[in-house]
Amino acid sequence: MKISFLLVILGACPGPQDVQLAPPKAGFQLATDSFSVAQGTEVQRCYFFRVPGSGTDPIWISHIVAAVNEGSHHMNVFRVRTILALDGEDGDVVDGGECWNSGNWSDWPLVMNSQEGGEIVDWTLPAGVAHKFTPGEKLMLQSHFVNARTQQTPGRGKAIVNFEATSAAGLQELGTVFATDQHIRICPGDDNVAFAQTCRFARQPVTIVAANGHFHSRGVKFEMSASDAQNQPGGQFYTSTQWADPTFTRDLAVPVEQGGGVFFRCTYSMAPQECADTTDHCCATFGPHVETQEHCNAFVYYYPKLDDATCF
Amino acid sequence: MLLRTAVLLALFSCPPGPAPHPPCGFVGDATRAVALLPIAAGADGLLRALHDGDEVQLQKPPQGGFVIYAGVAATNLNRCLQSTAELIDVASGQPLTGIDQRNADLVDEHVGYFWPPDIFQTPNIPACPDALHVGVVNRSAILRVDVTDTDGRTGRAEVHVTPVCSDASCTCICGPNPTHC
Structure with a gap:
């Protein structure tokens, strides 16, 4: 009876919620699944995506919003270039393993990073400046959560990044x-x-x-x-x-x-x-x-x- | 007996402590000027003295690119110092690489100079890829190392060197067009 009462109480007090972001009206969103970060562990997962769309017209991004759960150590997005060991297709996830290694990153250009776990980074690029992407281009989002001595993750791991497009002309590339x-x-x-x-x-x-x-x-x-x-x-x-x-x-x-x-x-x-x-x-x-x-x-x-x- | 056992247990249950090193202090001859000996690591990771005309090895660190581990051994100064190193293009006099600057505690005396204990305390000169598209491999260069000890003494060492690669990947990435390797 006491156990049932405790379960009801616990069920009524859910832990921290995953971050949420509505997709941008124009542009694209990269989002991880929600994953557990066990006590005493560090979890690093690499998520692969293709920039949506077709054709060769570039997509110009002028507004980036990144949201990651509390406990995030970092979230980095790279363009995928030379493949050595780490690779994946759209929707693939590499959990640990080669995701910890970075030997092929000397030509994986940085796209965006956020280290502000539990907070939202809302970045409007300077007027006339935008990030340039090509439809079908492969991107990799690396998410690192820590739940150990130096950092704690009170809930689960999750990261979302919105890339909001602009239709402005005459832009300079970031x-x-x-x-x-x-x-x-x-x-x-x-x-x-x-x-x-x-x-x-x-x-x-x-x-x-x-x-x-x-x-x-x-x-x-x-x-x-x-x-x-x-x-x-x-x-x-x-x-x-x-x-x-x-x-x-x-x-x-x-x-x-x-x-x-x-x-x-x-x-x-x-x-x-x-x-x-x-x-x-x-x-x-x-x-x-x-x-x-x-x-x-x-x-x-x-x-x-x-x-x-x-x-x- | 119990006390001895307890002491032994305590000793063996602790993680190993830091490698011991002597406190900062003057080494050499205080009546003489700061003396520096240019050094660099070979492919075997061992530090050796450099002389004019020597080659220096471009080496691959864990995350990519290529660096040169080069600095100085020194004497007649405080053994705790800051070391800054870069390569200069002989032809133009302009930097060929970025600089690397780090603290060093010179510990081991060898051939009259005090040497850094390892490559962690030897500048890791960032050399490749070169986003300025000059390229460093096989170029005639000057290794320039500046030191400032904790007491404010300064010194500069320069030696003519040629950065070299040991494989084709290095030769391309350390060349003038690294984006097409």
Whole structure:
């Protein structure tokens, strides 16, 4: 009798709800299913999609809305190019396995990312600027949820992104940069240890309009500046001290000169009693697992688009 | 006996601690100028001294692209320092690569210099793909390394090198047209 009463009470108090977004009137929506994230685990799933439509006329996107459930570590959307091991067709999902590996991403251009779990990123691109897609183009949405020591997922995992089309003419194409500093190592007792790089991508002068940085729990500060043709950093346009939900800074208008790019610096501290990788003196080295590894990734959005730029 | 057992149990139940390293402090001869020795990692991951005319290996890190692990061993300065490295095009004097900047604790003395313990404390110069479409492979370049120790001493080392690949994929991605590899 008591058990029945408890079940009724529990049933009347549902857990956190999955995010919801109505599809855009024009454009397209990418949405994952709702999946469980068991206590003590990290789940990374790669979802493959084809941009809807037919023909060769491009689809121009000027408004992006991303919604992900609380507990999301990241949600990244890439264009699929060279296939090595990770692949799928429209509707396929790769759960773990090759989805954890990223050896073929040096030419999978970034489309959009969001790290703001439980919140909605609503981004209207600057006037006259839009993301360009081709009907049938293959995209991959990678969703990473954590329900462990460093981050918690109170409900289930789910991510949705709306790409709202514009019919405006004379648009400039949005370009993206994905840059990552791969050989990093942070150890117990390290205090404000920093790793920095420049990523040179501006064959012509461009304007940075948005950016965000990404690292894990030992990260204490992420900074970005435009760099000149001599690799020298200028004024800082991005600072984040939040590792779990770093700011997606929009509405920037940072000029980058020809031959320049972006300078990004990740600073880390780790308490002496902390332990990441028990097989490596408790240190954290490059990798996707939040609990045991670290990242130093910069996501930058600019116009007009040049090449799809990646820096490794 | 019980106490000894308890101590042994406590020792073996703890995860391994960080690799021990000495505290920051001056190394070398305080009456002499900062001295730097350019170094780079070969394909075997081992750091070696560089001399004018040497090749430096373009190497594939875990997530793609190609980098050069190159920096300096040093003496007559504080062994805790920040190291910044890049390649400069000999012909134009312009950077051929991005810079990499990182902290290093120089630990092991060898041939009169104190060396970084591994490639994690040696600049990982981001070299390829080159979105500026210059391309780095087989170009005559200057490896430039600037250091600043925690006490503010500075130094610069330069050495003429040629970045090289060990396979065709690297040669293409590190060439002037990486988008068509």
